[in-house]
Amino acid sequence: MEIVEKFIQYANKKAQEEPEKGWDRMLMGFKANCFRTRFLPKKGIAAGYQKLENMMMRLVADSLSHKDSYVWGNIFAPCEIMHAFGMNSLSIECLACFLTGYHLEDYFIDFAQDLGVAPTLCSYHKTFVGAVTSGVVPAPSYAVTTSLSCDGNLNTFRFLQKKKGVGFTLLDVPYKDDEAAVGYLAGQLEEMVQKMEKVLGKPFDMGKLRQELETENETRKELKKLYQLLQVHYYPGEVVSQLYLMMGVHLLMGKQEFLELIQFMNKEIEGNPVFEGKKILWVHLIPFYQETLQHYFNSSRDYQVLASDIVLDCDEELDVERPYEALAEKLLRNVFNGSYKQKTKRVLELMELYRPDAVIHFNHWGCKQASGGSILLKEEMKKRDVPMLILDGDGIDKRNSHDGQIKTRLEAFLEMLE
Amino acid sequence: MIGYICKYTPVEILEAFGEKLERIQPEVTSFEQADAMMHPNICSFVKGVLEEALSGKYEGIVLTTCCDSVRRLYDVLKEKKPEMFLYILDVPRITGGAGRKLYEQRILEFIKAYEDFSGKKFSEEKLKEVLEKKKGTAEPMLSLKKDRLNIGILGARANPNIAKILEEHQVSVAFDLTCTGLQRRFETGKEVVSDYVHGLLRQFPCMRMKAAANREKLMEEYADSVDGIVYHTVQFCDNYSYEYAWLKEILKKPMLLLETDNTSQSYGQILTRMEAFLESLAPAEKAEKKVTGGKAMYVLGIDSGSTSTNAVIMDEKREIKAFAVVRTGAKSGESAQKVLELVLEKAGLKREDLAKIVSTGYGRVSIPFADENVTEISCHGKGAHYFNPKIRTILDIGGQDSKAIRLDENGEVVDFVMNDKCAAGTGRFLEAIARTLEIDISEVGPEALKSKEEIEITSMCTVFAESEVISLIANNKEKADIANGICRAIANKSYSLLKRVGLIPDYMMTGGVAKNPGVVRAVEDKLKAKLYICPEPEIVGAAGAAIYALEHC
Incomplete structure (x- = not known):
């Protein structure tokens, strides 16, 4: 492990001193990690979660190695459309997380803040803005973002368009879900496809999109099954596994290999012993690096993160015959869109389905749409006598997330559940 | 009374219903209720609106889906004020x-909802009347005045104090392109509602709108004609900071980034930053020195800071006759009186021997005996230039704020940045940590110099850093190493400020924290350059004020 740490330090230093060369080293590291996650499995972690990690690692390493194979996106950018172009969608949230592997988040965040970007902005966005403007992370030909679920999306991509010339489409997701909104958004999706055909010089395959949506419907059914099984069986993972699952659901959705992965997980879990500990419903992002969370949740027989609203943020059966409308409806009915009531309703549905023992809501630094409603959710849980803990921290920037404070709160909460 | 906040609100439609409207412009003393119902890290404007809405002043509030914080404001108000007419309009980006078509439908739905609520009937004729009436009152968007400084305001909805301060300083507001500065005038056509919606959406776009290209073009054009720009942002609203970062790069005009938080207490902070900015745009004319007929002339500079109040008496040859430093108590006026007596005693002078007194620092307006007051930024510039004319960049770390100031070769301020409303990296931060380490603040620096192990203090927030230090103590880490970690954390924060004004040597450090050898070493390591520190770093501001007094005698 010492060699790995040394390499990380070397790439970190190089990225700060000679961004382009540093990036080459980082890419080399990502590729090496693909190898590691495939051939050197971790002990005590379910094979399904390890396959998922490898799949995400490959998505990032393979895409970044070929400039024309991906576009930048946010996690809600419809990856199905990118797949129908034979491309991948790399979300800024995902890339920001991967960059933390080189402990570069502080450097990138400070870099963005020094430019004048607000320190109170979401750290995922700051990391990404810093990574690109510092010259470390190269730009692809195009980007796609949505106004869902936060204000940062449009402004981050607009800023990067100015700084690096990366053209982008903003999909404006209306607040209200009705026929007019579906038409408005479906029209934008269609326009986006036409624009991408021109910019990328690649043909769009409608048949492939329909196929993607079919696979997606199948995958969603398997995902639901996975969570039903998680209710009963022990399925050891890491804190970061939940994040990988969130990324997979948003970036690999529609791909056959992702469907097969979830099917594999379902098969694997069925043979596992019954889980007898406490089940947690996690709301919003998860700070994967936090030592206390790792201590309590990694491969734990006592606590299992059962479901997360950010993985199960959509419950739509997509109409394959009306692909644009279907994707528009998927975005409009996403748990993060519209009034907070939509979110509360979804969390209650998840509780009804999976019967967790408690809810933990993580307020990620800078995420106004999540933290602004967290008290409302807590009040709703109180009415139903469901214990809920609100943790304040940062999904990426350790400087905004003090482990000592999280530890005290989490331990007290877990003691309360006993 | 119906309250609204966003310029895309169909104000004129409600007026056509005969309703009275008010744009909510909160100025609150605390966010007590909002912090409990939402979260402290929500946009402070929105928290202010929530406080105002809960006060019962408005019978109804019309919001738009303008940002994440407002979306949540709607959710919270819906829960807490069910009796109120509360509506959120979905404004397309x-x-x-397609955007216009969708918004037209949303506006028609809104009209229907208001008819149902009020029992009144909407009339297109009335709307036309309202619109026609407004057309006549329009003033030009850009207005330049001769013989005055002309300042433009950009960014997020401008706090009314900005224009007020500018007017009080005889500075003209040449344009205000923030949401609150725009006038409402819309063309009326055959399709009254449809044309009105079109007009609403065609207003000067804000940062949430997709097409912001026109926005930039106009800003660049207007910026050309003014002396400087105040770029306003609201605390915890991040959208405009991107634009500031971009404009800073492309506009050649001096620009002040001003963050406000809609509390009445923030007025002092706004004032200091704006006055310093205005002083840097139009350095006061240096008055001819009066001939004193051989008799010595003395002036006093007094710097009322949050931690210490410092005074310098200077003679007409710019020599320091005496100086004094006292701790600022609960009332800055009393500390000023104390330091005045002390410095006069040290100089062997009487009050009437002083030809002019100039005050500076946070408490500068509360010193009754001062003839004039100047911001500490200009005074630090003058003071630094006085002690060492080679200085181009100053790092001043005081009790409650830290700032980086860039000077030209004449000692005039060219640019400056101050820390936000956060004690991290200031003297207060050091005090808090010293308390936790159970050592005197004066020992933190010498202790840090004894450090052998490198400890990283990662937390930026004073409260977080304090608990991080407690954890380190619990882990039996050495005091010296923790102290050094803290000094390096301050140096990192300071370096960030220095970078924002450009890293131009020679460097000087002023303020009480310059007496801390641990911080000085850490900043020097970061800068890879020496810091010039004068023997009494706390009196640089007061010395600058004294020079100002001499120049204006």
Whole structure:
């Protein structure tokens, strides 16, 4: 492990001193990690979660190695459309997380803040803005973002368009879900496809999109099954596994290999012993690096993160015959869109389905749409006598997330559940 | 009374219903209720609106889906004020074609909802009347005045104090392109509602709209004609900071980044930053020195800071006759009186021997015996230039704020940045940590110099850093190493400020924290350059004020 740490330090230093060369080293590291996650499995972690990690690692390493194979996106950018172009969608949230592997988040965040970007902005966005403007992370030909679920999306991509010339489409997701909104958004999706055909010089395959949506419907059914099984069986993972699952659901959705992965997980879990500990419903992002969370949740027989609203943020059966409308409806009915009531309703549905023992809501630094409603959710849980803990921290920037404070709160909460 | 906040609100439709409207412009003393119902890290404007809405002043509030914080404001108000007419209008980000069609439908739904609520009937004729009436009152968007400084305001909805302060300083507001500065005038056509919606969406776009290209073009054009720009942002609203970062790069005009938080207490902070900015745009004319007929002339500079109040008496040859430093108590006026007596005693002078007194620092307006007051930024510039004319960049770390100031070769302020409303990296931060380490603040620096192990203090927030230090103590880490970690954390924060004004040597450090050898070493390591520190770093501001007094005698 010492060699790995040394390499990380070397790439970190190089990225700060000679961004382009540093990036080459980082890419080399990502590729090496693909190898590691495939051939050197971790002990005590379910094979399904390890396959998922490898799949995400490959998505990032393979895409970044070929400039024309991906576009930048946010996690809600419809990856199905990118797949129908034979491309991948790399979300800024995902890339920001991967960059933390080189402990570069502080450097990138400070870099963005020094430019004048607000320190109170979401750290995922700051990391990404810093990574690109510092010259470390190269730009692809195009980007796609949505106004869902936060204000940062449009402004981050607009800023990067100015700084690096990366053209982008903003999909404006209306607040209200009705026929007019579906038409408005479906029209934008269609326009986006036409624009991408021109910019990328690649043909769009409608048949492939329909196929993607079919696979997606199948995958969603398997995902639901996975969570039903998680209710009963022990399925050891890491804190970061939940994040990988969130990324997979948003970036690999529609791909056959992702469907097969979830099917594999379902098969694997069925043979596992019954889980007898406490089940947690996690709301919003998860700070994967936090030592206390790792201590309590990694491969734990006592606590299992059962479901997360950010993985199960959509419950739509997509109409394959009306692909644009279907994707528009998927975005409009996403748990993060519209009034907070939509979110509360979804969390209650998840509780009804999976019967967790408690809810933990993580307020990620800078995420106004999540933290602004967290008290409302807590009040709703109180009415139903469901214990809920609100943790304040940062999904990426350790400087905004003090482990000592999280530890005290989490331990007290877990003691309360006993 | 119906309250609204966003310029895309169909104000004129409600007026056509005969309703009275008010744009909510909160100025609150605390966010007590909002912090409990939402979260402290929500946009402070929105928290202010929540406080105002809960006060019962408005019978109804019309919001738009303008940002994440407002979306949540709607959710919270819906829960807490069920009796109120509360409506959220979904404003599309696309202003042409499909966007216009969708917004028209949303406006018609809104009209229907208001008819149902009020029992009144909407009339297109009335709307036309309202619109026609407004057309006549329009003033030009850009207005330049001769013989005055002309300042433009950009960014997020401007706090009314900005224009007020400018007017009080005889500075003209040449334009205000923030949401609150725009006038409402819309063309009326055959399709009254449809044309009105079109007009609403065609207003000067804000940062949430997709097409912001026109926005930039106009800003660049207007910026050309003014002396400087105040770029306003609201605390915890991040959208405008991107634009500031971009404009800073492309506009050649001096620009002040001003963050406000809609509390009445923030007025002092706004004032200091704006006055310093105005002083840097139009350095006061240096008055001819009066001939004193051989008799010595003395002036006093007094710097009322949050931690210490410092005074310097200077003679007409710019020599320091005496100086004094006292701790600022609860009332800055009393500390000023104390330091005045002390410095006069040290100089062997009487009050009437002083030809002019100039005050500076946070408490500068509360010193009754001062003839004039100047911001500490200009005074630090003058003071630094006085002690060492080679200085181009100053790092001043005082009790409650830290700032980086860039000077030209004449000692005039060219640019400056101050820390936000956060004690991290200031003297207060050091005090808090010293308390936790159970050592005197004066020992933190010498202790840090004894450090052998490198400890990283990662937390930026004073409260977080304090608990991080407690954890380190619990882990039996050495005091010296923790102290050094803290000094390096301050140096990192300071370096960030220095970078924002450009890293131009020679460097000087002023303020009480310059007496801390641990911080000095850490900043020097970061800068890879020496810091010039004068023997009494706390009196640089007061010395600058004294020079100002001499120049204006």
